[in-house]
Amino acid sequence: MKEPLITDIQKYCIHDGHGIRTTVFFKGCPLSCGWCHNPETQSFSRQLLFDEDKCRGCGACIPACQSNAITLSKNKAVTNQQLCTVCGTCQEECLGNLRIPSGNYYTVEELQKELEKDLVFYTTSGGGVTLSGGEVLLQDTEYLEQLLSYLATKKISVNIDTCGHAPREVLQRLFPYVDTxxxxxxxxxxxxHKKFTGVDNRLLLDNLIWLNKQHARLWIRIPVIVGVNSTLAQMEQIAFFLKSNEIHPEQINLLPYHNTGRNKYNRLSRTYHDSDFETPTNDELERFFLLFQEYGFANVKIGG
Ligand code: SF4
Ligand code: SF4
Structure with missing residues (x-):
């Protein structure tokens, strides 16, 4: 059984399902959306996040690195990614805590224990656990099955936040344990779809139709991004697809694009293509909201 990498476990989340939830962010995704606000979850490997802008060039991290991966250039630390093993030793030497390894391995028992800590919040609020990412469904299936069956014995509700681009067999195995x-x-x-995310949408739409046929509880989440999908025609295509396949989600969320993940791209030494995407106006969002309502979807929300 392969342990997954987890970048974060966020407590007291209220947008990933009903009630108060703990959300787990798994590392690794088959898509590579340029607007992703958690870009550290795209790679399946551990990575070093480095806040270069704040580096004052003290050099304290250099001798800490056994791999000789760090040098100074123009009074800033520079990491040779080929040499860096993401061991994390340099983090301890940097007083500004600018060098942070992203991704920790959790055994299934460790994760279960962590998630159980908030049981009282789940039961009193009608909440539970949300598995997110990255892509949950591409983590080790045996691991996920063991985790979900354990949470089921504790009567902890589990939601899965997914892009849907995963083998059907995985969905079939996990489906019985998932609330939403x-x-x-x-x-x-x-x-x-391929242009903007790196994969075409056939598999994820087929999986959505399959889940609907199993009477899965669904929340459809649509990021609304000017420059990608924010025309009335594109939104109508989505509404038409849902209606013609008799998909009746419990709710539809129109999620306006925001660039809050921008700084993380810098910390991963990646370029953020800011000018490619824009936030839709309130008027545009209102038009899309009404469009979905006209298609018969009663519970449409702007935002999470
Ligand atoms: S994470 Fe480890 S290998 Fe990478 S730069 Fe820091 S000390 Fe060196
Ligand atoms: S220890 Fe921190 S501040 Fe000093 S050079 Fe290294 S990264 Fe920069």
Missing amino acids: FLYDVKLMDPVL
């Missing part, structure tokens, strides 16, 4: 699927739908056009 928070299912991302971005674009209906397979060519545009």
